[in-house]
Amino acid sequence: MAAPSSNNVPHVQAKFFTKQPQFAVPDTPFSIPASVGQDELTDLINGILQTESQDVSSTQFDFLINGEYLRVPLDKHMEQKEISTETVVEIEYLERHPAPEPQDSLLHDDWVSCVRGSGNYILSGSYDNTLRMWNFKGESLITIPGHSGPVKAVAWVKQDDDPVSLFLSASHDQTVLIWEWNKNKNSVDCVQMCRGHTESVDCLAVDSSKTKFCSGSWDKMLKIWSAIPSSEDESTSQSDGERLPKKKKTDSKIPNRTPLMTFSGHNEGVSAVTWSGDSEICTASWDHTIKFWDLEQAAQKSSITGTKVFLDISYSSVNGLLIAGSSDRHIRLYDPRSTEGTVVKSTFTSHNGWVPSVCWSTTNQHQFLSGSYDHLVKLWDTRSPKAPLFDMSGHEDKVLSVDWTVPDYLLSGGADNHLKVFRHTKADS
Numbered sequence: 001m002a003a004p005s006s007n008n009v010p011h012v013q014a015k016f017f018t019k020q021p022q023f024a025v026p027d028t029p030f031s032i033p034a035s036v037g038q039d040e041l042t043d044l045i046n047g048i049l050q051t052e053s054q055d056v057s058s059t060q061f062d063f064l065i066n067g068e069y070l071r072v073p074l075d076k077h078m079e080q081k082e083i084s085t086e087t088v089v090e091i092e093y094l095e096r097h098p099a100p101e102p103q104d105s106l107l108h109d110d111w112v113s114c115v116r117g118s119g120n121y122i123l124s125g126s127y128d129n130t131l132r133m134w135n136f137k138g139e140s141l142i143t144i145p146g147h148s149g150p151v152k153a154v155a156w157v158k159q160d161d162d163p164v165s166l167f168l169s170a171s172h173d174q175t176v177l178i179w180e181w182n183k184n185k186n187s188v189d190c191v192q193m194c195r196g197h198t199e200s201v202d203c204l205a206v207d208s209s210k211t212k213f214c215s216g217s218w219d220k221m222l223k224i225w226s227a228i229p230s231s232e233d234e235s236t237s238q239s240d241g242e243r244l245p246k247k248k249k250t251d252s253k254i255p256n257r258t259p260l261m262t263f264s265g266h267n268e269g270v271s272a273v274t275w276s277g278d279s280e281i282c283t284a285s286w287d288h289t290i291k292f293w294d295l296e297q298a299a300q301k302s303s304i305t306g307t308k309v310f311l312d313i314s315y316s317s318v319n320g321l322l323i324a325g326s327s328d329r330h331i332r333l334y335d336p337r338s339t340e341g342t343v344v345k346s347t348f349t350s351h352n353g354w355v356p357s358v359c360w361s362t363t364n365q366h367q368f369l370s371g372s373y374d375h376l377v378k379l380w381d382t383r384s385p386k387a388p389l390f391d392m393s394g395h396e397d398k399v400l401s402v403d404w405t406v407p408d409y410l411l412s413g414g415a416d417n418h419l420k421v422f423r424h425t426k427a428d429s
Contacts, residue, residue: 010034012074013088016045020094023059025049029088034075038063041070045093060096065089069384097389100379100410100422104138105394112413113152117406118159123167124419125151131169133181133188136409136421142181144188149173155204155213156405157227166229168213170201176215178229178257191229194257197221205273205281208317212260214281216270222283222293223259263293265300274315276322276336284310284324292336304334304343314368316360321345321382323368325355331370333382346385350378357402357412369410371399377412377420394420 013029025048032044042061049056063070070077070091078085110128117123121141122134131144131151149172157166157178165181176194181187199218206213206227213227268286276282279295290304290313309327316322322334331348338345353373361367366382367389375395378388397415404410410422 010075010085012078012085014074015088015090016093017090018093023049023061023093023095025052032074034078034085035073037073038070041074041091041093061093062096064092064094064383067383069381071384071387097379097381098425099390100392100424102392102394102420103136103409103423104419104421106134106138106140106419106421108132108417108419110417111150111400111415112417112419113150114154114401115403115411115413115419116154116156117403117409117411118156118165119406121159121165122411122419122421123154123156124413125154125169126417127151129171131179134419136406138421142186142188144179146177146179146190147171147173147175149200152200152202153204153215155206157206157210157213166227168204168206168227170204170215172200174199174201174217176201176204176213176225177254178227180229190254192257193254194225194259196223196259196262199269202269202271203273205275207275208278214273214275216273216283218269220264220266220269220285222263222266222270222273222281224261224263224281224295225257225259261295261298263298263300265291271310272312274313274322276315282313282315282322282336284313286310290322290324290334302336306332311354311356312358314358314360316365316368318360318363319365323358323360325358325370325372327354329353329355329372329374331355331358331380346382348380348385348388350388350391351376353398356398356400359402359404361404361407363407369402369404369412371402371412371414373398375399375414377402377410377422379410392420392422394418 011031012034015029046058108126110126114125124132127150129147133141151171153170155168159165163184167179170176174197177190178192180189180191197217201215201217203216215223266285266287270283270285272284274282281293284290286309288306292301294301312325314323324332329351332344333346334343335345351372351374355372357371359369370378377392379390380388395414399414401413410424412420
């Protein structure tokens, strides 16, 4: 079967297939011009579908060859990938990913250094030393003082249908605070102060059991803490079974907590932490290394050495892969399980500045977000390493933090004092 084309134009034979049965076309080779791109291929598929059924509306498609998105004309892609024009090329197609839609731009009093979503709520930290709670309607629920320095990291411990939620904040003031938020009363109490770091605490991560968390600091140390509000590791005495009293933010007698474990090994500040297993933590550092730590053995497990400062990492429990943002503007994809050859599986280059924040989708094994000093947030697919799926503009200064914990929303915070919210709509599958 031949697609409409001009005479004397080089053609290739192609077979099309899809994992979306509503868009399936006959499994026969088509002769198509070698120079076609996404738009021409989309027109071809829509033409075939509409020939078979008059009720089909036009759909925008993306195309993959050997698992990689087609982003240049077909003949150029085949040349780059050394695919012979004499073979029948198998081309997968799928409904094109809808563009994220800007929903809100929420103003803070200073840089928005960290942001995390959970359920119906957004937690953000700022250089004005405060935390803020928002809902996805764009309403500010509460502003929370408590730190004496810029807030550098936030993390949810527990956020569900229970009236009381639990979250963490880390600060330039060298402390991590554990907070309880009563949603019914919309009141927040600091229930524990975690002391032990001697420099700014820049990153936090909570384990899957929600009973422990780790922190990384400019003091080069990784520390492990209990995330349970009233556990037995308190330095403040209490009788058996007695629950720690809730302390007001201004109460100087907030119980102190000491770390369960401390790991040293980095030569510069720890820029990012993530749990890569139930008893394994991954850290990134300004010393150009990514390190893996085994909690059961209380020792460093392995290390990855790069050429520039690592600014952020994100581990996906969906695919077991790690992404890292760097000061050289590149994002690199690592397979921590790799034992042969380089562990760098792919490099994503599109930003024009430092990449201080990356975040995997929690539901899609292929997609992740990145934020950069070039003022842009980018939505990537690992099958399209040459170009992002979308650029999300709107920030007028450096992007400092991105988050995709809530599948329907893409979040970013920046040095323009804004928290941006984009609505994410999945394509039909």
